[in-house]
Amino acid sequence: MKPLVAIVGRPNVGKSTFFNRMIGERIAIVEDMPGTTRDRLYGDTDWNGREFTLIDTGGLELGGGIPVGQVGLSGQPGDIMNHVTSQVQLAIEEADVIIFMVDAQAGITAADEEVADLLRRSKKSVILAANKADNAKRRLDAVEFYALGLGEPIDISSIQGVGTGDLLDLIVEALPPADEMEEEEEEDIPRIAIVGRPNVGKSSLLNAILGVQRSIVSDVPGTTRDTIDTEFEYEGRKIKLIDTAGIRRRGRVGAGVEKYSVLRSTRAIERADVTILLIDASEGLAAQDTHIAGVVHEQAKGVIVVVNKWDLAQQQRRDEREGKFARPDDEIDSAEHYRVTLAEDLKFIPYAPIVFASAKTGYHVKSILEAALHIAEMRYLRVPTSRLNEVVQEAIRRHNPTVIRTKPLKIYYATQARVNPPTFVFFVNDPQAVHFSYERYLENRLRDAFGFKGTGIRLQFRPRS
Ligand code: GDP
Numbered sequence: 399m400k401p402l403v404a405i406v407g408r409p410n411v412g413k414s415t416f417f418n419r420m421i422g423e424r425i426a427i428v429e430d431m432p433g434t435t436r437d438r439l440y441g442d443t444d445w446n447g448r449e450f451t452l453i454d455t456g457g458l459e460l461g462g463g464i465p466v467g468q469v470g471l472s473g474q475p476g477d478i479m480n481h482v483t484s485q486v487q488l489a490i491e492e493a494d495v496i497i498f499m500v501d502a503q504a505g506i507t508a509a510d511e512e513v514a515d516l517l518r519r520s521k522k523s524v525i526l527a528a529n530k531a532d533n534a535k536r537r538l539d540a541v542e543f544y545a546l547g548l549g550e551p552i553d554i555s556s557i558q559g560v561g562t563g564d565l566l567d568l569i570v571e572a573l574p575p576a577d578e579m580e581e582e583e584e585e586d587i588p589r590i591a592i593v594g595r596p597n598v599g600k601s602s603l604l605n606a607i608l609g610v611q612r613s614i615v616s617d618v619p620g621t622t623r624d625t626i627d628t629e630f631e632y633e634g635r636k637i638k639l640i641d642t643a644g645i646r647r648r649g650r651v652g653a654g655v656e657k658y659s660v661l662r663s664t665r666a667i668e669r670a671d672v673t674i675l676l677i678d679a680s681e682g683l684a685a686q687d688t689h690i691a692g693v694v695h696e697q698a699k700g701v702i703v704v705v706n707k708w709d710l711a712q713q714q715r716r717d718e719r720e721g722k723f724a725r726p727d728d729e730i731d732s733a734e735h736y737r738v739t740l741a742e743d744l745k746f747i748p749y750a751p752i753v754f755a756s757a758k759t760g761y762h763v764k765s766i767l768e769a770a771l772h773i774a775e776m777r778y779l780r781v782p783t784s785r786l787n788e789v790v791q792e793a794i795r796r797h798n799p800t801v802i803r804t805k806p807l808k809i810y811y812a813t814q815a816r817v818n819p820p821t822f823v824f825f826v827n828d829p830q831a832v833h834f835s836y837e838r839y840l841e842n843r844l845r846d847a848f849g850f851k852g853t854g855i856r857l858q859f860r861p862r863s
Protein backbone atom coordinates (compact mmCIF):
# COMPACT_ATOMS: atom_id res chain seq x y z
CA MET A 399 0.00 0.00 0.00
CA LYS A 400 1.74 3.12 -1.18
CA PRO A 401 1.08 6.52 0.36
CA LEU A 402 0.02 9.32 -1.92
CA VAL A 403 2.02 12.53 -2.24
CA ALA A 404 0.40 15.38 -4.18
CA ILE A 405 2.20 18.36 -5.68
CA VAL A 406 0.05 21.48 -5.69
CA GLY A 407 0.67 25.08 -6.62
CA ARG A 408 -0.27 27.65 -9.17
CA PRO A 409 0.64 27.12 -12.84
CA ASN A 410 4.24 27.57 -13.96
CA VAL A 411 5.93 27.16 -10.61
CA GLY A 412 7.56 23.97 -11.91
CA LYS A 413 5.34 21.18 -10.65
CA SER A 414 5.60 19.02 -13.72
CA THR A 415 9.32 19.67 -14.05
CA PHE A 416 9.77 18.37 -10.52
CA PHE A 417 7.38 15.49 -11.11
CA ASN A 418 9.17 14.39 -14.26
CA ARG A 419 12.50 14.54 -12.52
CA MET A 420 11.21 12.35 -9.71
CA ILE A 421 9.38 9.85 -11.82
CA GLY A 422 11.52 9.88 -14.94
CA GLU A 423 10.90 6.78 -16.90
CA ARG A 424 9.52 4.91 -13.97
CA ILE A 425 5.95 5.70 -14.79
CA ALA A 426 3.69 3.08 -13.33
CA ILE A 427 0.52 4.31 -14.87
CA VAL A 428 0.53 6.09 -18.17
CA GLU A 429 -2.81 7.52 -18.96
CA ASP A 430 -4.01 8.97 -22.15
CA MET A 431 -7.34 10.22 -21.11
CA PRO A 432 -8.79 12.73 -23.50
CA GLY A 433 -9.05 16.13 -21.91
CA THR A 434 -5.92 15.93 -19.86
CA THR A 435 -3.23 18.40 -20.72
CA ARG A 436 -0.46 15.93 -19.99
CA ASP A 437 -0.62 12.23 -19.97
CA ARG A 438 1.74 11.55 -17.13
CA LEU A 439 0.06 12.52 -13.95
CA TYR A 440 1.10 10.01 -11.42
CA GLY A 441 3.79 7.50 -10.92
CA ASP A 442 5.49 5.47 -8.24
CA THR A 443 8.86 6.29 -6.87
CA ASP A 444 10.91 5.49 -3.80
CA TRP A 445 13.44 7.15 -1.56
CA ASN A 446 15.44 5.52 1.20
CA GLY A 447 13.44 2.38 0.77
CA ARG A 448 10.04 4.04 1.15
CA GLU A 449 7.78 3.78 -1.83
CA PHE A 450 5.12 6.32 -2.58
CA THR A 451 2.95 7.53 -5.40
CA LEU A 452 3.52 11.05 -6.60
CA ILE A 453 0.72 12.95 -8.29
CA ASP A 454 1.12 16.10 -10.33
CA THR A 455 -2.15 17.89 -9.76
CA GLY A 456 -1.25 20.55 -12.32
CA GLY A 457 -2.32 18.30 -15.11
CA LEU A 458 -5.71 17.48 -13.69
CA GLU A 459 -8.46 18.88 -15.83
CA LEU A 460 -11.02 20.12 -13.43
CA GLY A 461 -12.99 22.29 -15.76
CA GLY A 462 -16.58 21.69 -16.58
CA GLY A 463 -17.99 23.09 -13.40
CA ILE A 464 -17.21 20.82 -10.52
CA PRO A 465 -19.01 22.14 -7.51
CA VAL A 466 -16.30 22.77 -4.99
CA GLY A 467 -18.23 24.00 -2.00
CA GLN A 468 -17.53 27.52 -0.95
CA VAL A 469 -14.98 28.15 -3.65
CA GLY A 470 -17.63 28.26 -6.33
CA LEU A 471 -15.78 27.02 -9.38
CA SER A 472 -17.22 28.77 -12.37
CA GLY A 473 -15.90 26.28 -14.87
CA GLN A 474 -14.87 29.09 -17.15
CA PRO A 475 -11.71 28.40 -19.06
CA GLY A 476 -9.00 30.67 -17.79
CA ASP A 477 -10.41 30.69 -14.33
CA ILE A 478 -7.04 29.66 -13.07
CA MET A 479 -7.42 30.41 -9.42
CA ASN A 480 -10.51 28.29 -9.07
CA HIS A 481 -8.74 25.58 -10.95
CA VAL A 482 -5.86 25.67 -8.51
CA THR A 483 -8.08 25.70 -5.45
CA SER A 484 -10.03 22.69 -6.64
CA GLN A 485 -6.78 20.83 -7.15
CA VAL A 486 -5.73 21.76 -3.67
CA GLN A 487 -9.01 20.64 -2.18
CA LEU A 488 -8.81 17.31 -3.94
CA ALA A 489 -5.27 16.89 -2.71
CA ILE A 490 -6.34 17.70 0.83
CA GLU A 491 -8.95 15.00 0.65
CA GLU A 492 -6.89 12.35 -1.03
CA ALA A 493 -3.20 12.76 -0.31
CA ASP A 494 -1.13 11.72 2.67
CA VAL A 495 1.43 14.44 2.14
CA ILE A 496 1.14 17.63 0.11
CA ILE A 497 4.03 19.44 -1.51
CA PHE A 498 3.06 23.04 -1.93
CA MET A 499 5.29 24.45 -4.63
CA VAL A 500 5.96 28.14 -5.00
CA ASP A 501 8.22 30.12 -7.32
CA ALA A 502 11.29 31.69 -5.73
CA GLN A 503 11.82 33.75 -8.83
CA ALA A 504 8.37 35.32 -8.68
CA GLY A 505 8.02 35.61 -4.92
CA ILE A 506 4.74 35.39 -3.03
CA THR A 507 1.62 36.00 -5.08
CA ALA A 508 -1.99 36.42 -4.02
CA ALA A 509 -2.70 32.96 -5.39
CA ASP A 510 0.00 31.47 -3.17
CA GLU A 511 -1.58 33.12 -0.15
CA GLU A 512 -4.96 31.70 -1.00
CA VAL A 513 -3.56 28.21 -1.40
CA ALA A 514 -1.57 28.55 1.82
CA ASP A 515 -4.74 29.51 3.59
CA LEU A 516 -6.55 26.37 2.45
CA LEU A 517 -3.59 24.20 3.37
CA ARG A 518 -3.15 25.71 6.83
CA ARG A 519 -6.77 25.02 7.64
CA SER A 520 -6.53 21.45 6.39
CA LYS A 521 -4.12 20.22 9.08
CA LYS A 522 -2.48 17.99 6.49
CA SER A 523 1.27 17.38 6.33
CA VAL A 524 2.40 20.13 4.02
CA ILE A 525 5.90 20.68 2.73
CA LEU A 526 6.56 24.10 1.32
CA ALA A 527 8.98 23.92 -1.61
CA ALA A 528 10.38 27.10 -3.10
CA ASN A 529 11.32 26.09 -6.60
CA LYS A 530 13.53 27.87 -9.14
CA ALA A 531 15.98 28.71 -6.35
CA ASP A 532 18.72 28.30 -8.92
CA ASN A 533 21.32 30.51 -7.30
CA ALA A 534 22.46 31.80 -3.92
CA LYS A 535 20.49 35.02 -4.18
CA ARG A 536 17.22 33.25 -4.89
CA ARG A 537 17.88 30.81 -2.10
CA LEU A 538 18.17 33.76 0.26
CA ASP A 539 15.04 35.35 -1.17
CA ALA A 540 13.13 32.13 -0.61
CA VAL A 541 13.05 32.95 3.08
CA GLU A 542 10.15 35.30 2.37
CA PHE A 543 7.86 32.29 1.98
CA TYR A 544 7.93 31.91 5.76
CA ALA A 545 5.21 34.50 5.61
CA LEU A 546 2.82 31.88 4.22
CA GLY A 547 2.63 30.39 7.69
CA LEU A 548 3.52 26.87 6.64
CA GLY A 549 6.87 26.60 8.32
CA GLU A 550 10.30 26.66 6.81
CA PRO A 551 10.38 26.67 3.03
CA ILE A 552 12.81 24.28 1.44
CA ASP A 553 14.50 25.78 -1.56
CA ILE A 554 15.03 23.61 -4.59
CA SER A 555 15.82 23.90 -8.25
CA SER A 556 13.93 21.28 -10.17
CA ILE A 557 15.79 22.10 -13.31
CA GLN A 558 19.21 21.68 -11.75
CA GLY A 559 18.12 18.91 -9.44
CA VAL A 560 19.44 20.85 -6.45
CA GLY A 561 17.72 20.39 -3.13
CA THR A 562 15.43 17.68 -4.41
CA GLY A 563 17.15 15.05 -2.27
CA ASP A 564 16.47 17.09 0.86
CA LEU A 565 12.88 17.52 -0.25
CA LEU A 566 12.58 13.76 -0.68
CA ASP A 567 13.96 13.29 2.84
CA LEU A 568 11.24 15.58 4.16
CA ILE A 569 8.56 13.76 2.19
CA VAL A 570 9.63 10.39 3.55
CA GLU A 571 9.71 11.81 7.08
CA ALA A 572 6.17 13.11 6.68
CA LEU A 573 4.74 9.85 5.34
CA PRO A 574 2.55 7.81 7.65
CA PRO A 575 4.63 5.10 9.36
CA ALA A 576 5.13 2.11 7.09
CA ASP A 577 3.51 -0.32 9.51
CA GLU A 578 0.33 1.73 9.50
CA MET A 579 0.14 1.34 5.77
CA GLU A 580 0.77 -2.39 6.00
CA GLU A 581 -2.17 -4.61 5.66
CA GLU A 582 -2.32 -7.73 7.72
CA GLU A 583 -4.65 -9.72 5.58
CA GLU A 584 -6.16 -12.93 6.76
CA GLU A 585 -5.24 -15.22 3.96
CA ASP A 586 -8.25 -17.48 3.92
CA ILE A 587 -10.92 -14.79 3.63
CA PRO A 588 -11.70 -13.98 0.01
CA ARG A 589 -11.30 -10.29 -0.63
CA ILE A 590 -13.57 -8.72 -3.17
CA ALA A 591 -13.11 -5.18 -4.45
CA ILE A 592 -15.91 -3.17 -5.99
CA VAL A 593 -14.47 -0.67 -8.44
CA GLY A 594 -15.77 1.61 -11.14
CA ARG A 595 -16.21 5.22 -12.07
CA PRO A 596 -18.02 7.61 -9.79
CA ASN A 597 -21.78 7.05 -9.77
CA VAL A 598 -21.84 3.64 -11.44
CA GLY A 599 -23.46 2.21 -8.34
CA LYS A 600 -20.63 0.88 -6.17
CA SER A 601 -22.22 1.89 -2.88
CA SER A 602 -25.58 0.63 -4.05
CA LEU A 603 -24.10 -2.74 -4.97
CA LEU A 604 -22.33 -2.97 -1.66
CA ASN A 605 -25.59 -2.31 0.13
CA ALA A 606 -27.45 -4.75 -2.08
CA ILE A 607 -24.91 -7.47 -1.36
CA LEU A 608 -25.08 -6.81 2.33
CA GLY A 609 -28.85 -6.83 2.05
CA VAL A 610 -28.67 -10.35 0.65
CA GLN A 611 -27.04 -11.55 3.81
CA ARG A 612 -27.51 -9.39 6.79
CA SER A 613 -25.01 -10.90 9.15
CA ILE A 614 -22.26 -8.34 8.90
CA VAL A 615 -19.37 -9.43 11.02
CA SER A 616 -17.72 -6.09 11.29
CA ASP A 617 -16.85 -2.89 9.57
CA VAL A 618 -13.12 -2.93 9.38
CA PRO A 619 -11.82 0.57 9.01
CA GLY A 620 -9.44 0.54 6.07
CA THR A 621 -5.86 1.02 7.03
CA THR A 622 -5.77 4.00 4.74
CA ARG A 623 -8.62 6.32 4.02
CA ASP A 624 -8.72 4.80 0.57
CA THR A 625 -11.10 2.04 1.29
CA ILE A 626 -13.61 0.86 3.79
CA ASP A 627 -13.65 -2.85 4.32
CA THR A 628 -16.72 -4.76 5.28
CA GLU A 629 -16.48 -8.26 6.54
CA PHE A 630 -19.57 -10.41 6.40
CA GLU A 631 -20.70 -13.99 6.14
CA TYR A 632 -22.43 -15.57 3.21
CA GLU A 633 -23.66 -19.12 3.57
CA GLY A 634 -21.19 -19.78 6.31
CA ARG A 635 -18.24 -18.23 4.52
CA LYS A 636 -16.47 -15.10 5.55
CA ILE A 637 -15.96 -12.51 2.86
CA LYS A 638 -14.27 -9.16 2.91
CA LEU A 639 -15.59 -6.44 0.65
CA ILE A 640 -13.21 -3.67 -0.25
CA ASP A 641 -15.27 -0.66 -1.12
CA THR A 642 -13.72 2.26 -2.93
CA ALA A 643 -16.87 4.32 -2.82
CA GLY A 644 -16.90 4.81 0.91
CA ILE A 645 -15.04 8.05 1.00
CA ARG A 646 -16.61 9.50 -2.08
CA ARG A 647 -17.81 13.03 -1.78
CA ARG A 648 -21.27 13.29 -3.16
CA GLY A 649 -21.93 15.19 -6.30
CA ARG A 650 -18.34 15.53 -7.33
CA VAL A 651 -17.70 14.12 -10.72
CA GLY A 652 -15.09 15.29 -13.15
CA ALA A 653 -11.93 14.18 -14.83
CA GLY A 654 -9.80 15.21 -11.87
CA VAL A 655 -11.93 13.27 -9.46
CA GLU A 656 -11.82 10.30 -11.80
CA LYS A 657 -8.04 10.37 -11.85
CA TYR A 658 -8.02 9.88 -8.13
CA SER A 659 -10.67 7.25 -8.43
CA VAL A 660 -8.47 5.27 -10.82
CA LEU A 661 -5.68 5.46 -8.30
CA ARG A 662 -7.96 4.38 -5.52
CA SER A 663 -9.27 1.52 -7.63
CA THR A 664 -5.74 0.38 -8.40
CA ARG A 665 -4.97 0.19 -4.72
CA ALA A 666 -8.15 -1.74 -4.01
CA ILE A 667 -7.39 -4.17 -6.83
CA GLU A 668 -3.91 -4.80 -5.46
CA ARG A 669 -5.42 -5.94 -2.19
CA ALA A 670 -8.24 -7.98 -3.66
CA ASP A 671 -8.55 -11.54 -4.93
CA VAL A 672 -11.50 -10.74 -7.12
CA THR A 673 -12.47 -7.39 -8.61
CA ILE A 674 -16.02 -6.50 -9.47
CA LEU A 675 -15.71 -3.94 -12.24
CA LEU A 676 -18.92 -1.97 -12.46
CA ILE A 677 -19.99 -0.35 -15.69
CA ASP A 678 -22.99 1.86 -16.17
CA ALA A 679 -25.22 0.16 -18.75
CA SER A 680 -26.28 3.38 -20.40
CA GLU A 681 -22.80 4.85 -20.52
CA GLY A 682 -20.92 1.78 -21.66
CA LEU A 683 -17.23 1.19 -21.31
CA ALA A 684 -15.10 4.28 -20.73
CA ALA A 685 -11.35 4.60 -21.24
CA GLN A 686 -10.98 4.49 -17.50
CA ASP A 687 -12.80 1.15 -17.28
CA THR A 688 -10.49 -0.37 -19.87
CA HIS A 689 -7.56 0.96 -17.91
CA ILE A 690 -8.81 -0.62 -14.70
CA ALA A 691 -9.45 -3.90 -16.50
CA GLY A 692 -5.84 -3.69 -17.66
CA VAL A 693 -4.63 -3.31 -14.09
CA VAL A 694 -6.67 -6.35 -13.06
CA HIS A 695 -5.21 -8.35 -15.92
CA GLU A 696 -1.61 -7.32 -15.21
CA GLN A 697 -1.99 -8.35 -11.62
CA ALA A 698 -3.61 -11.62 -12.62
CA LYS A 699 -6.59 -11.03 -10.37
CA GLY A 700 -10.05 -12.46 -10.56
CA VAL A 701 -12.60 -10.26 -12.27
CA ILE A 702 -16.31 -9.98 -12.96
CA VAL A 703 -17.57 -7.30 -15.29
CA VAL A 704 -20.92 -6.09 -14.07
CA VAL A 705 -23.13 -4.04 -16.35
CA ASN A 706 -25.09 -2.20 -13.71
CA LYS A 707 -28.29 -0.17 -13.95
CA TRP A 708 -29.62 -2.76 -16.36
CA ASP A 709 -33.12 -1.92 -15.12
CA LEU A 710 -32.64 1.64 -16.31
CA ALA A 711 -31.23 0.61 -19.68
CA GLN A 712 -34.18 -1.72 -20.26
CA GLN A 713 -36.61 0.95 -19.19
CA GLN A 714 -35.08 3.43 -21.61
CA ARG A 715 -35.31 0.85 -24.34
CA ARG A 716 -38.97 0.25 -23.64
CA ASP A 717 -39.66 3.99 -23.54
CA GLU A 718 -37.95 4.51 -26.86
CA ARG A 719 -40.03 1.84 -28.48
CA GLU A 720 -43.16 2.78 -26.58
CA GLY A 721 -43.74 -0.90 -26.17
CA LYS A 722 -44.75 -1.29 -29.78
CA PHE A 723 -42.10 -3.57 -31.03
CA ALA A 724 -41.03 -5.13 -27.80
CA ARG A 725 -40.97 -8.89 -27.93
CA PRO A 726 -40.63 -11.05 -24.84
CA ASP A 727 -37.10 -12.02 -25.78
CA ASP A 728 -36.13 -8.47 -26.59
CA GLU A 729 -34.23 -8.04 -23.36
CA ILE A 730 -32.22 -11.17 -23.97
CA ASP A 731 -31.35 -9.91 -27.45
CA SER A 732 -30.15 -6.60 -26.17
CA ALA A 733 -28.10 -8.26 -23.42
CA GLU A 734 -26.49 -10.57 -25.96
CA HIS A 735 -25.74 -7.70 -28.26
CA TYR A 736 -24.26 -5.73 -25.37
CA ARG A 737 -22.25 -8.70 -24.24
CA VAL A 738 -20.66 -9.21 -27.65
CA THR A 739 -19.64 -5.56 -27.97
CA LEU A 740 -18.30 -5.43 -24.44
CA ALA A 741 -16.40 -8.69 -24.78
CA GLU A 742 -14.79 -7.34 -27.94
CA ASP A 743 -13.62 -4.22 -26.10
CA LEU A 744 -12.37 -6.33 -23.22
CA LYS A 745 -10.86 -9.10 -25.27
CA PHE A 746 -7.66 -9.01 -23.25
CA ILE A 747 -9.64 -10.48 -20.36
CA PRO A 748 -11.69 -13.11 -22.22
CA TYR A 749 -11.97 -15.13 -19.01
CA ALA A 750 -14.04 -12.45 -17.26
CA PRO A 751 -17.72 -13.25 -16.89
CA ILE A 752 -20.09 -10.44 -17.80
CA VAL A 753 -23.16 -10.06 -15.62
CA PHE A 754 -26.11 -7.77 -16.27
CA ALA A 755 -27.41 -6.54 -12.99
CA SER A 756 -29.22 -3.90 -11.06
CA ALA A 757 -27.98 -2.88 -7.68
CA LYS A 758 -31.26 -1.04 -7.30
CA THR A 759 -33.70 -3.87 -7.93
CA GLY A 760 -31.37 -6.60 -6.75
CA TYR A 761 -31.39 -8.27 -10.16
CA HIS A 762 -28.46 -10.72 -10.36
CA VAL A 763 -26.85 -9.38 -7.22
CA LYS A 764 -26.75 -12.86 -5.75
CA SER A 765 -25.17 -14.22 -8.94
CA ILE A 766 -22.42 -11.64 -8.71
CA LEU A 767 -21.60 -12.69 -5.18
CA GLU A 768 -21.66 -16.37 -6.05
CA ALA A 769 -19.53 -15.85 -9.13
CA ALA A 770 -17.03 -13.89 -7.07
CA LEU A 771 -16.78 -16.67 -4.52
CA HIS A 772 -16.41 -19.25 -7.24
CA ILE A 773 -13.62 -17.27 -8.86
CA ALA A 774 -11.88 -16.82 -5.51
CA GLU A 775 -11.91 -20.62 -5.21
CA MET A 776 -10.60 -21.06 -8.74
CA ARG A 777 -7.57 -19.07 -7.73
CA TYR A 778 -6.66 -21.81 -5.29
CA LEU A 779 -7.05 -24.61 -7.78
CA ARG A 780 -4.00 -26.87 -7.90
CA VAL A 781 -3.25 -28.84 -11.00
CA PRO A 782 -1.34 -32.10 -10.53
CA THR A 783 2.02 -31.90 -12.28
CA SER A 784 1.49 -35.10 -14.25
CA ARG A 785 -1.85 -33.94 -15.61
CA LEU A 786 -0.40 -30.52 -16.38
CA ASN A 787 2.42 -32.03 -18.42
CA GLU A 788 0.05 -34.23 -20.34
CA VAL A 789 -1.88 -31.14 -21.36
CA VAL A 790 1.28 -29.22 -22.23
CA GLN A 791 2.75 -32.06 -24.28
CA GLU A 792 -0.52 -32.48 -26.13
CA ALA A 793 -0.59 -28.75 -26.83
CA ILE A 794 2.95 -28.85 -28.22
CA ARG A 795 2.12 -31.87 -30.34
CA ARG A 796 -0.86 -30.10 -31.87
CA HIS A 797 0.89 -26.84 -32.49
CA ASN A 798 4.64 -26.49 -32.49
CA PRO A 799 6.15 -23.24 -31.25
CA THR A 800 6.98 -20.79 -34.01
CA VAL A 801 10.69 -20.26 -34.41
CA ILE A 802 11.35 -16.64 -33.58
CA ARG A 803 15.03 -16.91 -32.95
CA THR A 804 17.57 -19.10 -34.61
CA LYS A 805 16.93 -21.98 -32.31
CA PRO A 806 13.44 -23.34 -31.82
CA LEU A 807 11.77 -23.22 -28.45
CA LYS A 808 11.85 -26.43 -26.47
CA ILE A 809 9.55 -26.89 -23.52
CA TYR A 810 10.83 -29.59 -21.18
CA TYR A 811 8.24 -29.61 -18.47
CA ALA A 812 5.85 -27.42 -16.54
CA THR A 813 4.79 -27.16 -12.96
CA GLN A 814 2.30 -25.09 -11.02
CA ALA A 815 4.48 -22.98 -8.76
CA ARG A 816 1.77 -21.26 -6.77
CA VAL A 817 -1.88 -20.43 -6.32
CA ASN A 818 -3.68 -17.11 -5.96
CA PRO A 819 -2.88 -16.30 -8.72
CA PRO A 820 -2.36 -19.70 -10.31
CA THR A 821 1.18 -19.50 -11.63
CA PHE A 822 2.75 -21.98 -13.99
CA VAL A 823 6.44 -22.27 -14.57
CA PHE A 824 7.60 -23.72 -17.86
CA PHE A 825 11.18 -24.93 -18.05
CA VAL A 826 12.48 -24.24 -21.52
CA ASN A 827 15.73 -24.08 -23.45
CA ASP A 828 15.45 -20.34 -24.05
CA PRO A 829 12.87 -18.09 -22.39
CA GLN A 830 13.52 -15.43 -25.04
CA ALA A 831 12.27 -17.80 -27.70
CA VAL A 832 8.73 -17.74 -26.37
CA HIS A 833 6.57 -15.69 -28.65
CA PHE A 834 3.66 -13.97 -26.92
CA SER A 835 1.20 -15.61 -29.27
CA TYR A 836 2.52 -19.00 -28.23
CA GLU A 837 2.25 -18.02 -24.61
CA ARG A 838 -1.37 -17.10 -25.22
CA TYR A 839 -1.90 -20.40 -26.99
CA LEU A 840 -0.54 -22.29 -23.99
CA GLU A 841 -2.66 -20.24 -21.62
CA ASN A 842 -5.75 -21.07 -23.63
CA ARG A 843 -4.92 -24.79 -23.56
CA LEU A 844 -4.51 -24.65 -19.77
CA ARG A 845 -7.83 -22.87 -19.49
CA ASP A 846 -9.53 -25.41 -21.76
CA ALA A 847 -8.22 -28.23 -19.63
CA PHE A 848 -8.54 -26.82 -16.14
CA GLY A 849 -10.96 -23.91 -16.21
CA PHE A 850 -9.75 -20.96 -14.18
CA LYS A 851 -12.87 -19.15 -15.29
CA GLY A 852 -12.85 -15.58 -14.13
CA THR A 853 -9.29 -15.32 -13.00
CA GLY A 854 -6.01 -14.23 -14.49
CA ILE A 855 -3.27 -16.84 -14.45
CA ARG A 856 0.44 -16.41 -14.91
CA LEU A 857 2.81 -18.27 -17.16
CA GLN A 858 6.52 -17.98 -16.51
CA PHE A 859 9.33 -19.33 -18.61
CA ARG A 860 12.65 -20.27 -17.09
CA PRO A 861 15.75 -21.81 -18.53
CA ARG A 862 16.22 -25.39 -17.40
CA SER A 863 19.28 -25.45 -15.25
P1 GDP B 1 3.85 23.70 -13.68
O1 GDP B 1 2.84 24.43 -14.47
O2 GDP B 1 3.82 24.09 -12.23
O3 GDP B 1 3.81 22.22 -13.86
O4 GDP B 1 5.28 24.22 -14.21
P2 GDP B 1 6.27 23.56 -15.25
O5 GDP B 1 6.97 22.40 -14.67
O6 GDP B 1 5.57 23.39 -16.54
O7 GDP B 1 7.37 24.71 -15.34
C1 GDP B 1 7.06 26.03 -15.77
C2 GDP B 1 8.32 26.69 -16.27
O8 GDP B 1 9.26 26.86 -15.21
C3 GDP B 1 9.03 25.86 -17.34
O9 GDP B 1 9.49 26.74 -18.33
C4 GDP B 1 10.18 25.23 -16.58
O10 GDP B 1 11.28 24.98 -17.43
C5 GDP B 1 10.52 26.28 -15.56
N1 GDP B 1 11.15 25.71 -14.36
C6 GDP B 1 10.76 24.62 -13.66
N2 GDP B 1 11.61 24.38 -12.64
C7 GDP B 1 12.55 25.35 -12.69
C8 GDP B 1 13.72 25.66 -11.90
O11 GDP B 1 14.07 24.98 -10.94
N3 GDP B 1 14.44 26.77 -12.26
C9 GDP B 1 14.10 27.54 -13.33
N4 GDP B 1 14.84 28.58 -13.58
N5 GDP B 1 13.01 27.27 -14.09
C10 GDP B 1 12.26 26.21 -13.79
Ligand code: GDP
Binds near residue numbers: 599601646
Ligand atom coordinates in the same frame (compact mmCIF):
# COMPACT_ATOMS: atom_id res chain seq x y z
P1 GDP C 1 -21.07 5.04 -6.63
O1 GDP C 1 -20.59 6.44 -6.81
O2 GDP C 1 -20.42 4.14 -7.64
O3 GDP C 1 -20.94 4.50 -5.25
O4 GDP C 1 -22.62 5.05 -7.02
P2 GDP C 1 -23.93 5.00 -6.09
O5 GDP C 1 -24.11 3.64 -5.53
O6 GDP C 1 -23.88 6.12 -5.13
O7 GDP C 1 -25.04 5.23 -7.19
C1 GDP C 1 -25.12 6.40 -7.96
C2 GDP C 1 -26.55 6.62 -8.37
O8 GDP C 1 -26.99 5.58 -9.25
C3 GDP C 1 -27.52 6.60 -7.21
O9 GDP C 1 -28.50 7.58 -7.44
C4 GDP C 1 -28.13 5.22 -7.26
O10 GDP C 1 -29.43 5.16 -6.71
C5 GDP C 1 -28.15 4.93 -8.73
N1 GDP C 1 -28.06 3.49 -9.02
C6 GDP C 1 -27.11 2.64 -8.58
N2 GDP C 1 -27.34 1.39 -9.07
C7 GDP C 1 -28.45 1.47 -9.83
C8 GDP C 1 -29.19 0.51 -10.62
O11 GDP C 1 -28.85 -0.67 -10.72
N3 GDP C 1 -30.28 0.98 -11.27
C9 GDP C 1 -30.68 2.27 -11.21
N4 GDP C 1 -31.75 2.63 -11.88
N5 GDP C 1 -30.00 3.19 -10.49
C10 GDP C 1 -28.90 2.81 -9.80
